[in-house]
Structure formats: structure tokens, C-alpha cells
Amino acid sequence: MRFQSTESYVAPEELIVAVNAAVTLERPLLVKGEPGTGKTELARQVAAALGLDLIEWTVKSTTRAQQGLYEYDAVSRLRDSQLGDPRVSDVRNYLRKGKLWQAFEAETRTVLLIDEIDKADLEFPNDLLQELDRMEFHVYETGETIRARHRPVVIITSNNEKELPDAFLRRCFFHYIRFPDAETLRAIVRVHFPDLEDQLLSAALARFLDLRQTPGLKKKPSTSEMLDWLRLLVAAGLSAEALARDPAHPLPVLHGALLKTEQDVALVEQGPARRPGW
Template sequence: MRFDGTDSYVATDDLTMAVNAAVTLERPLLVKGEPGTGKTELARQVAQALDVPMIEWSIKSTTKAQQGLYEYDAVSRLRDSQLGDERVNDVSNYIRKGKLWQAFEADERVVLLIDEVDKADIEFPNDLLQELDRMEFHVYETGETIRARHRPIVIITSNNEKELPDAFLRRCFFHYIRFPEPETLRQIVEVHHPGIKQELLTTALTQFYEVRETPGLKKKPSTSEVLDWLKLLLAEDMDPADLQRDGASALPKLHGALLKNEQDVHLFERLAFMARRQGR
């Protein structure tokens, strides 16, 4: 099984190498990068390219590792026992399978996405070490051991909001998705907006990179945001001349697609004010 990218996902050589290395080593692939750089989409594209199903486990701040294995619904069992329901005689009726269990019992190899692992408690990654390493876990309520029929391709994403434990990192193959260079970003845009006029694209990307590189910016716009911005420019039928910023404002046209907080909007307003003062 080899990943070489897809028609709808531009994967750099180092990214495809990382995916294939993780598959060969049978290690989870830990992918970090700025939000919006395509980490989650990578898992979907790997599943599509390898023609295997994908199981997605989206992590929240309240998510516990045990939920990925299974949950025992003791409350429902107690209620049913009070009602005289015969289902209470079989504890397996109250076991809810988690995403890891679903991946382990699948009839074929699957891609298991553990999305935004850094959102959970710091102990979350450590609590999954043994299960991801041995590809098995024990169900105490029923006494059975669940083993993976086919070792899943595990892709774990992180936005780098908190440090992950060393023991967890040691078991992963790591890749950081760098923000794409202009030429790579052009290829990505062509996939999503085929046939876009090159003059408009050149002007827009030049302005986009100027925005990203502005000192003091709290949140740099991402790949997904520049794609949204270009979609709006095309919908409004703008040409390169329309993107020129006047002296009254340093904000790009339709800046709401790129700038996502008031501090960054105020930053560009201050830059325009300072430029006007210096021009007097």
C-alpha cells in the first residue's frame, strides 16, 4: 500500500514519504501544522488513495481515552433491571464500542484518524500508548480481549496547542506540514479553482503573503482561508486592479475571509494611519 497523493490533494514529496514511512513501520503518523493546512484532509485522502474505509475520532477537551475503546452504560443497565428487562442478563448489551474498537474489528484495513489530539487532557496520549502499540485491549466487563484483525493506518493530528508526552512521541512517526511555498500554493489553488486567471492569482497571492508576513499579526491566514478568499474574489468577478488597496485602508478586499479577529483588523488600520502620516 503506497500513498502518492490524489488529484484533489497536493502532497509534497516529504509528506508522501512520511505517510509511506509510517505505513511501513506500522507506527501512528503524528501530523502537526498550522490550523487549515490540510492535516485532517490528509487522512481522508490517504483513505481514498489506498481505497480503504476511514474511521474518524474527533477529540474534544472532555474526551477520555477510554471512550475510544468502549463505554459501559451502567445507568441503562440499572434502569432495565428495575423494569425487569431480560437484557440485563447479558452485559454486552450495555457496551458501546469506541472508534478504536470499530477499527480493530473491521473486516479490512482502515485509516483511523485521531483528530486534534492536543485538545484533550495531557494524560490522554499516554492512556492510549499500550492500545496503539499492541493493537489490543481488554474489556473488563465481559472478560474478552479485542485484537486488531488488520492493523489500521493511524493518523494523529495536532495543532500544537500543548506539548505531547515523550513516550507517546517515541511511538509515532512525526511530520510537520509547513506552510506551502508560493509555487505549491499555486498548485493547490489550481486544484480547487481550475482555470483561475494567472494575473489575478499572482496579484492575490502576492497580497496574501504580504498579509501573512505582517509583523504583529495574531493569527496568520491559512491555506483554507486563502482558498475561501479566492472563491469570493471569483464570485465577485474581481480583477487585479480591484485588489489594489487605497491609502485610506491597508485592509485587503473582503478581508473577513483572511483576518479572523479584531486585533489583526485594527493592526492594518493602524498601519494605514501611520502610512498616511508619513506621506504628509
């Protein structure tokens, strides 16, 4: 069971090695990188390439680790008992299975994506240590232990908003997705826009990479934003000439797809000659 690049996902060799190493070790793969570099999409492509079902758990600031296991709906059980509902005799009717439980009880091996783990509080990763390590957890309401039938391929993404605990990092195989070079970017674009003319592609890549190198940008445009920008260029029927740099108008055409803060727009609009330090 080995992962390779797919028709719709260009994976650098070092990323392929990381995925296959994590699968071999049966350790969670912790993936970090700039937002928009394809961390979430990686899990979907791994599932597709290995022929496995994907279970996605999107973490928010209010997410608790217990929700990944199960939740006990005591309020509904109390209400049903007052109404004389016979279901109250079995507590299992009030257990909501979380994403880990779904992955553990699956008939076949799955890919479990824990997306943006750094959005939760600092205790969240620690609260999952034993479950991800032993691949089992205890249900206190029923007294049973849920064990994984097949150890899932666990992929965890982080945007580096918070530092993760050492004990958690020790149990993961780590990979940082570097921003792709020009050649890889060109290959990524060709996957999504196979009919894009070479002249427009070269001009767009040059403009995009030049924009990313602007000193002082608060948020550099990502790969996904570049693809959105190209989609707009194609829809508008623009040519390579429309992307040529004009000192009188430093902002690229349709820049709203690439620059997402007013500070960055103002910075690029100044032009190199008027920026501090130039």
C-alpha cells in the same frame, strides 16, 4: 500500498515520504502544523488514495481515552433491570464500541484518524500507549481481549496547543506540515479553481502572502482561509485590479475571510508607515 498526491490534494514530497514511512513502520503518524494547513484532510486523502475506509475520532477537551475503546452504560442496564428487560442478562448489550474498537474489528484495513489530540488532557496520549502499540485492549465487563484483525493506518493530528508526552512521541513517526511556498499554493488553488484566470490568481497570491508577512499578526491566515477568500472573490466577480494595494485602504477586499481578530484588523489597517518599528 503507497500514498501519492491525489487530484484533490497537493502533498509535498516530504509529506508523501512521511506517510509512507509510517505505513511501512506500522507506527502512528503524528502530524503537526498551523491550523488550516490540511492535517485532517490528509487522513481523508490517504484513505481515498489507498482505497481504505476512514474512521474519524475527533478529540475534545472532555474526551477520555476510554471512550475510544468502549463505554459501559450501567445506567441503562439498571433501568432495564427495573423494567424486567431480558437484555440485562447480557452485558454486551450495554457496551458502546469506540472508534478504536471499530477499527480493530473491521473486516479490512482502515485509516484511523485521531484528530486534534492536544485538545484533551495531558494523560490522554499516555492512556492510549499500550492500545496503539499492541493493537489490543481488554474489556473488563466481559473478560475478553479485542485484537486488531488488521493493523489500521493511524494518523494523529495536533495544533501544538499542549506538549505531548515523550513516551507517546517515541511511538510515532512525526511530521510537521510547513506552510506551503508560493508555487505549492498556486498548485493547491488550481486544484480547487481550475478555471481561475492567471492574472487574478497571481494578484490574490501576492496579496495573501504579503498579508501573512505582516509583523505582529496574532493569527496568520491559513491555506483554507485563502481558499475561502478566493471563493468570495470569484462569487463577487472581482478582477485583479480590485486587489491592488492602496496605501489609503490597507485592508484587502473581503478581509473578514482572512483576518479573524479585531487586533489583526487594526494592525493591518494602520499600514506599515504607522506601525511601531517602521
